Amino acid sequence: MAVPATDTPRLTRVVEGRLLGGVAAGLARHLGLDPVVVRLALMALAVGGIGVAVYVALYFFVPTDPEEKEHGEADSRRKGRDLSQVVAYVGLGVGLGVLFLLFGGVFDPLLWFVVFGTLGGVILWQHANPSQRDEWMTSTVGGAGAKGVMRAGAGILLVVVGVIGFLVFQEQLQNARAGLTFAFTVLAGIALIVAPWIIGLIRERDQERRERIRNAERAELAAHIHDSVLHTLTLIQRRAEDPREVQRLARVQERALRSWLYQRPADADTTVSPALERVAAEVEEEHGVPIEVVCVGDCPMEDALTAMLRAAREAMVNASKYARTEDISVFGEVDQEEVLVFVRDRGTGFDMDDIPEDRMGVRGSILGRMERHGGSARIRTSPGEGTEVQLRMPRTSEA
Amino acid sequence: MRTPGRAGVPVAADVGRVHGVADESTGFSDGGAIPRVVIVDDHRLFRSGVRGELGDAVNVVGEAGDVDSAVHVIGEKQPDLVLLDVHLPGGGGVEVLRRVLPRHPQIRFLALSVSDAAEDVIGVVRGGARGYVTKTISGRELAAAIVRVADGDAVFSPRLAGFVLDAFSATDAPPVDPELDRLTQREREVLRHIARGYAYKEVAKELFISVKTVETHVSSVLRKLQLSNRHELSRWATARRLV
Numbered sequence: 001m002a003v004p005a006t007d008t009p010r011l012t013r014v015v016e017g018r019l020l021g022g023v024a025a026g027l028a029r030h031l032g033l034d035p036v037v038v039r040l041a042l043m044a045l046a047v048g049g050i051g052v053a054v055y056v057a058l059y060f061f062v063p064t065d066p067e068e069k070e071h072g073e074a075d076s077r078r079k080g081r082d083l084s085q086v087v088a089y090v091g092l093g094v095g096l097g098v099l100f101l102l103f104g105g106v107f108d109p110l111l112w113f114v115v116f117g118t119l120g121g122v123i124l125w126q127h128a129n130p131s132q133r134d135e136w137m138t139s140t141v142g143g144a145g146a147k148g149v150m151r152a153g154a155g156i157l158l159v160v161v162g163v164i165g166f167l168v169f170q171e172q173l174q175n176a177r178a179g180l181t182f183a184f185t186v187l188a189g190i191a192l193i194v195a196p197w198i199i200g201l202i203r204e205r206d207q208e209r210r211e212r213i214r215n216a217e218r219a220e221l222a223a224h225i226h227d228s229v230l231h232t233l234t235l236i237q238r239r240a241e242d243p244r245e246v247q248r249l250a251r252v253q254e255r256a257l258r259s260w261l262y263q264r265p266a267d268a269d270t271t272v273s274p275a276l277e278r279v280a281a282e283v284e285e286e287h288g289v290p291i292e293v294v295c296v297g298d299c300p301m302e303d304a305l306t307a308m309l310r311a312a313r314e315a316m317v318n319a320s321k322y323a324r325t326e327d328i329s330v331f332g333e334v335d336q337e338e339v340l341v342f343v344r345d346r347g348t349g350f351d352m353d354d355i356p357e358d359r360m361g362v363r364g365s366i367l368g369r370m371e372r373h374g375g376s377a378r379i380r381t382s383p384g385e386g387t388e389v390q391l392r393m394p395r396t397s398e399a
Numbered sequence: 400m401r402t403p404g405r406a407g408v409p410v411a412a413d414v415g416r417v418h419g420v421a422d423e424s425t426g427f428s429d430g431g432a433i434p435r436v437v438i439v440d441d442h443r444l445f446r447s448g449v450r451g452e453l454g455d456a457v458n459v460v461g462e463a464g465d466v467d468s469a470v471h472v473i474g475e476k477q478p479d480l481v482l483l484d485v486h487l488p489g490g491g492g493v494e495v496l497r498r499v500l501p502r503h504p505q506i507r508f509l510a511l512s513v514s515d516a517a518e519d520v521i522g523v524v525r526g527g528a529r530g531y532v533t534k535t536i537s538g539r540e541l542a543a544a545i546v547r548v549a550d551g552d553a554v555f556s557p558r559l560a561g562f563v564l565d566a567f568s569a570t571d572a573p574p575v576d577p578e579l580d581r582l583t584q585r586e587r588e589v590l591r592h593i594a595r596g597y598a599y600k601e602v603a604k605e606l607f608i609s610v611k612t613v614e615t616h617v618s619s620v621l622r623k624l625q626l627s628n629r630h631e632l633s634r635w636a637t638a639r640r641l642v
Binding site for chain 2: 258292294295296297329331333342344346388
């Protein structure tokens with residue numbers, strides 16, 4: 001850890017590179033020593049039992065490094081089964097064992113109650129650590145509450161068992177009873193006084209968090225609206241004298257907003273329905289005639305379907321340019337065996353027999369293109385009746 | 400509400416797109432009274448806009464801007480039809496349906512929304528609305544839709560038809576109740592034409608059936624949509640969150 005000597009880091013528990021609680025590593029960083037030195041020193045102290053006590057105390061009272069937390073987490077988990085960590089645990093165990101011996105042997109139940117109490121304390125303190133509590137709350141949304149309560153319950157139980165057991169085996173319970181009653185009464189009284197305040201604090205905190213999330217959402221929304229909607233509205237005001245342009249702008253904005261609000265997961269490049277919608281959107285933008293697209297079903301793109309979309313596009317362009325209609329309906333249907341696209345307008349229509357020269361596009365880019373790719377096209381039209389182009393393309397691959 | 404003399408009613412065409420039949424009157428049943436309508440929408444501007452556009456075609460007897468006042472006004476005025484916005488403060492259009500329909504099953508609802516989201520569309524139709532149109536609809540088309548719904552028929556826009564086709568075909572699972580969970584070939588055919596932008600009358604001509612039969616098919620689809628318990632239906636709507 002390359003830390004300039006002038007700038008002594010605050011004493012924090014280190015997450016990255018920790019073996020147990022990150023106490024030794026943090027201490028080493030604080031003191032500018034090699035962690036191994038600190039660990040050895042702690043181990044040495046542990047032989048007398050003091051080391052363990054110091055370690056546990058530091059573990060409780062020294063906070064983890066908040067900045068390091070995020071990126072260090074995964075890493076330290078991965079190192080969880082590291083050999084050196086095992087060694088550290090063994091060291092801690094040995095230290096505890098020494099403590100046991102000092103107090104009079106493994107079979108002294110008294111010690112076990114001390115251990116129980118300590119264990120419960122660890123659990124409760126962990127629980128009380130705000131950063132970790134937040135982590136539980138946020139990472140596991142559903143089970144977090146129950147898990148937290150369970151942990152707290154287990155911790156309290158252990159502490160209570162430890163304390164009462166300790167008293168029982170010291171044969172102090174009788175003497176302590178009066179004191180206990182007193183203590184409990186006082187505690188209960190304090191709890192009554194403090195509880196509403198604590199609950200208020202918790203609520204406030206939750207509220208704050210919700211508010212924060214809401215604000216973030218609002219900011220994003222505001223940014224989006226500013227970038228798109230406000231911009232379009234400005235343009236519309238400037239082009240107010242050109243109704244067609246105004247309508248076009250409004251439609252474009254509407255579509256953009258819709259796709260933003262009701263985002264569809266599908267990708268326009270890989271499946272048919274969104275691709276058809278995109279083609280329609282492009283034609284609409286180019287020619288200013290609203291095109292209403294309804295799609296049923298979806299399937300992956302194929303070469304033949306790409307050709308079909310081109311033909312559909314041609315049909316839409318024709319309808320936009322020549323039909324003199326207010327809007328165009330496009331219906332796409334993906335079947336088990338085939339894909340159908342209908343492009344319909346209620347415009348002027350025309351007589352198939354005397355298609356003007358400049359509209360040979362119908363033959364070439366619609367009929368011809370469909371047939372070349374194994375599909376078919378039908379055009380139903382007559383003057384005054386509008387036009388419907390029906391495209392049919394068999395699917396080659398079953399999805 | 401379904402008057403026996405319905406045969407004489409000019410077909411006002413499908414909603415959402417009526418251009419080709421523009422010259423056709425949006426007339427009402429010859430003997431039928433002008434429908435009494437309550438407009439429920441939280442945008443006052445929109446309410447007055449609709450009121451103006453509808454003109455004399457319908458008799459607007461009340462307005463409301465949220466769920467509670469809607470329930471109150473509808474209960475008081477007992478209109479033939481309620482023009483119901485999907486998004487309303489206080490629980491949305493669905494909530495109005497939930498609170499009004501059990502007490503006044505004779506009142507018809509036509510849903511109106513800017514949203515094309517499948518969830519909204521399917522939700523409000525399953526809640527009891529007999530039709531769904533988007534707010535971009537012209538006044539004339541809206542009047543036509545109102546008459547149609549007030550007469551007891553269903554109004555399907557091309558998009559709603561597309562949704563229904565999608566929802567009912569999007570499964571390989573065997574239907575729980577074949578009567579309700581499956582569309583007949585004919586119903587499917589009718590819906591496909593509506594999705595293609597055909598008016599009821601055009602669908603009838605195309606399929607060599609009467610307009611009456613088209614209406615029957617659409618109403619039957621509506622019933623299936625409302626009564627089918629298939630969870631594919633709701634699952635489909637959620638999965639497709641949007642359009």
